[in-house]
Amino acid sequence: MSARACFIRRPLQFNLGSSSCSCFVSCSLLVGSQLILETTTTSTTALPTDAPRTTTPTAPTTTAPSGIQYHTAYPRNYHFIMDNPEVCKDQTPFLVLMVPVSPNNIAARNAIRQTWGKEKQVQGQVVLTLFMLGSSGGAYVEQHEKLKQENEKHHDLIQSDFRDTYKNLTIKTMVIMDWLAKRCPAAAFAMKIDSDMFLNIDNLVIMLLKPGIPKLNYLTGMLMWNRPVVRSKNSKWYVPVEMYPEPKYPTYTLGMGYVFSNDLPEKFVEASKSIKPFNIEDAYIGMCMKKLGLKPSSPPNPSQFRAYNTKYDRCTYSKVITYILGSSQQLINFWMDLKRPEPPC
Structure with missing residues (x-):
C-alpha cells in the first residue's frame, strides 16, 4: 500500500533553471520504506540532462509512467x-x-x-x-x-x-x-x-x-x-x-x-x-x-550548542560551540575578531 501527497510548486523551487514548464506537480510517494519524490510537468519540455540516475522501485507492481523523476531516500x-x-x-x-x-x-x-x-x-x-x-x-x-x-x-x-x-x-x-x-x-x-x-x-x-x-x-x-x-x-x-x-x-x-x-x-x-x-x-x-x-x-x-544570538559578543563566542549566523561575511568578521591575541573576556 502506498500513500501519496501532491502539491503544486513553482519551477524555481525545483532548481530546473530555464525550463519552459509552466508548473510542476510534486508528489511524495511512500512505497515500503522508501520515499520517492516524483516530478511531472504540464508541458512536453524534457527534464535537464543532469537529472540524477534513477532506481526503479521494486515494490509497485505497475510500470512507472514516463516523464517521472524518482528520488529514493536510501543513499546507495x-x-x-x-x-x-x-x-x-x-x-x-x-x-x-x-x-x-x-x-x-x-x-x-x-x-x-x-x-x-x-x-x-x-x-x-x-x-x-x-x-x-x-x-x-x-x-x-x-x-x-x-x-x-x-x-x-x-x-x-x-x-x-x-x-x-x-x-x-x-x-x-x-x-x-x-x-x-x-x-x-x-x-x-x-x-x-x-x-x-x-x-x-x-x-x-x-x-x-x-x-x-x-x-x-x-x-x-x-x-x-x-x-x-x-x-x-x-x-x-x-x-x-x-x-x-x-x-x-x-x-x-x-x-x-x-x-x-x-x-x-x-x-x-x-x-x-x-x-x-x-x-x-x-x-x-x-x-x-x-x-x-x-x-x-x-x-x-x-x-x-546555541541557535541564534541577537548580537556578537566576543566573550560569549569564546565559550560556545555553535551559533547560527546571518551571512558568510558575519562568519569571517566574527572569527577574525575572536582570534585576536587579547583575552576574549
Missing part, C-alpha cells in the same frame, strides 16, 4: 559524481566536519575555508572539513567545470547525483552518512554542520576529548524533546500524515549541527532501509536512533 541508490576518497587514507581524522551546501554557494564554502574549516590540527587532533553537494539544473556543464576547478584547488568537495533541493535534505544527510561509512570509517567522530554556522572548533574538540564522552552510539547537540509534527501546508516544515503519522517526533538533535561517534553512520544507513523517510532530516536521524534502540545524549554543557 545514488552515485558520487565528484569525490575525494583518499582524504582519510593518508591520515585518520579524529573529527570529520561534513557541511551540506548547495553547489552554487561558493561564498559559504570560502568563508568556512577561511575560518573554522581551515583548522587541520585542533588540540593535537586531526580535523577534516568536507562539503557535500547535490546536483542542480541550469547551466550544468559550466557549473560542473567550476566545481571541478574548485575541488582541484581545495580537495574538499563531494558531490552526489541527487537533486539538491530543500525537500531533499534527508537524502543529502543520508548520503553524508553513506560517505562516512564507506570512505572514512576509522575516524573517531563526525559532525553534520550547516553552512551558515559559526563553529568554535577548539571548544568542540575539547568537549570530545573529555573522558566521559562515549566512543560508540553517541549523538549529541541541541536536543529537541516532544516536538510536534507541523501539519500546516503553509510551513516549510510541513509533513503530511501519509509521510509521518505520529503527532510528535522522537527526541532528536537540531540539524544546525550535531556530533556523533563515527560508528553510527553505517548503522543509520542500515536503519534507513526500514524507516519511511520524510523531509525533516534531523528528526529523521532521531527516527534512526529510535530504530536502533538508542537515544541522543545531552552534551556535557548544553549551553554551548
Whole structure:
C-alpha cells in the first residue's frame, strides 16, 4: 500500500533553471520504506540532462509512467559524481566536519575555508572539513567545470547525483552518512554542520576529548524533546500524515549541527532501509536512533550548542560551540575578531 501527497510548486523551487514548464506537480510517494519524490510537468519540455540516475522501485507492481523523476531516500541508490576518497587514507581524522551546501554557494564554502574549516590540527587532533553537494539544473556543464576547478584547488568537495533541493535534505544527510561509512570509517567522530554556522572548533574538540564522552552510539547537540509534527501546508516544515503519522517526533538533535561517534553512520544507513523517510532530516536521524534502540545524549554543557544570538559578543563566542549566523561575511568578521591575541573576556 502506498500513500501519496501532491502539491503544486513553482519551477524555481525545483532548481530546473530555464525550463519552459509552466508548473510542476510534486508528489511524495511512500512505497515500503522508501520515499520517492516524483516530478511531472504540464508541458512536453524534457527534464535537464543532469537529472540524477534513477532506481526503479521494486515494490509497485505497475510500470512507472514516463516523464517521472524518482528520488529514493536510501543513499546507495545514488552515485558520487565528484569525490575525494583518499582524504582519510593518508591520515585518520579524529573529527570529520561534513557541511551540506548547495553547489552554487561558493561564498559559504570560502568563508568556512577561511575560518573554522581551515583548522587541520585542533588540540593535537586531526580535523577534516568536507562539503557535500547535490546536483542542480541550469547551466550544468559550466557549473560542473567550476566545481571541478574548485575541488582541484581545495580537495574538499563531494558531490552526489541527487537533486539538491530543500525537500531533499534527508537524502543529502543520508548520503553524508553513506560517505562516512564507506570512505572514512576509522575516524573517531563526525559532525553534520550547516553552512551558515559559526563553529568554535577548539571548544568542540575539547568537549570530545573529555573522558566521559562515549566512543560508540553517541549523538549529541541541541536536543529537541516532544516536538510536534507541523501539519500546516503553509510551513516549510510541513509533513503530511501519509509521510509521518505520529503527532510528535522522537527526541532528536537540531540539524544546525550535531556530533556523533563515527560508528553510527553505517548503522543509520542500515536503519534507513526500514524507516519511511520524510523531509525533516534531523528528526529523521532521531527516527534512526529510535530504530536502533538508542537515544541522543545531552552534551556535557548544553549551553554551548546555541541557535541564534541577537548580537556578537566576543566573550560569549569564546565559550560556545555553535551559533547560527546571518551571512558568510558575519562568519569571517566574527572569527577574525575572536582570534585576536587579547583575552576574549
